[in-house]
Amino acid sequence: MKISHKIKSILIKLCKRIGETSPILINWSEMYDLKPSAQLLDTMRISKDLIPTNVDAPSNQDILILAPHPDDEVIGMGGTLIQMIQNNCRVKVLYITLSDDEALVKEATDASKNVGYEIEFLGLEKRNISLDTSALEKFAHKINMTNAKHLFIPFMLDDHDDHRRVSELLQKAYHQGLIETKFCIWAYQVYTALPLNSVVDITNVISKKIEAIRYYRSQFKSRDWAHFAQGLNAFNMRFLSGRNDASYAEVFFRASLKNYIKMCDSYFGHNSGSCYELQSYKN
Template sequence: MQACRGWLESHPGFEPDEPRRWNVRETAGGSVLVLAPHPDDEIIGCGGTLLRYREAGAVVSVVYLTEGSGAAALADVPVDNRAAVRRREAEKVAEHMGFEEVLFWGRPDGRLACTDDVVERMRALLDHLRPSVIFVPFCTDPHPDHVAANRILVEAIKQRGGPGRPRPLNVLGYEVWGMVPPHVYCPIDTEIGRKLQLLLLYRTGMKAEDYVRYTRDLGAYRAYTLTGRTGFVEVFAHFNEAEYLRVVEPADSAAEHRTTGGP
């Protein structure tokens, strides 16, 4: 919460007025891309909303940016097997979600970096999918991989091209380890049960952290404080393309953090 308040103080034009209900059907006609720095981020932060997109007929794709081997619960698993364990869990979740494209980029957990090769890969993916909605952890999230995901996305957006005019882009920053400015929210009362069941498929992470309780409590708290009712919502910071480039790059000095090549 403190990081979010600090961000709003330094970005006075982005204080949320009255949080708006996000219209899934209005944006379901285009491609939806989810950036998950680790397997389970996508369900924690936006799993219910993604279920609503799938129900609306949207084409949803996900990129797992790191191999997720840094999970605390993997301490008793041989090092060489850790990434495979996390991938199997993510594949099962992706199958249940009905994701169109499921990509595993396998970058080192905890060391995701905005390198030229990763930016180029992201740019090519944006040109291929031409998404109208991109979900990514909010840029003030304290996890370094979540910050790096924003830096990569910013650079890739600046470089994207391809034939035809790109679709109008909506970037939705989701909540994992930090709260976001509540620009928009999506009610997930009918999806919360499935969301929590999907989280349980990430058995490894659940051994160390009770993500089910955390996610359920956050959704209930957000619903009550934003709408004055009981239930569950997911909350997002919402930016169009120009806004996203303006707020993320200066705040995180993306250009200064870029390096050459891979790890």
């Protein structure tokens, strides 16, 4: 990415830490997905879909949640998940990758039993989710077997390559004519801020969400994910209209399947490898 020396100089000055002589330097060559991200956001710039609106969690529906790994479903959208169960929804979580960590699998089983949702492992390889015919057919078959009216998926720009890959998996399966059902897409947030249009108030279930996350004890070695999620949901309260108290929210980008696939086409384009950091996804 070409940036003039003048702009670089300004950025370096802005990034200097107080009391330090060394600036925080930005390695522009490693910002591998700036161009496809810009192309995607450009397609959304004039869209009416980007007005944040308070929405309720679905009721009395079949729900399918695509989670790249165990714990993504509760960290990213655990409050909405719990509310859907309270609203008499039948919720199933399809884990895209198969963990070889027995403790993690047990934690996922315990969390699902205690919260009240069904789980299944698709069994694709972590950090190397395949897009071959076998994987696409297996993936589409699991989706088509459900009567889901709402499909939850990590937003395509979420800051984890496996999370992004799930959207590409859906895109490829759709274009090969393998997806038979039509549903509303709810693209959810795990790590990264997203261009949202739907906000769910989860204040009344935040304690239950935190409890659900804490079933994944083995994952707390890297950081306290309950604290992380609660902080992110507290930040998201800024998008809730009509509340000024200590509240919590989860945010989504909702779209029809057709429109979400169009966004995937814009982002992944003809060279999806540029959207990823992992070498296994660049090939």
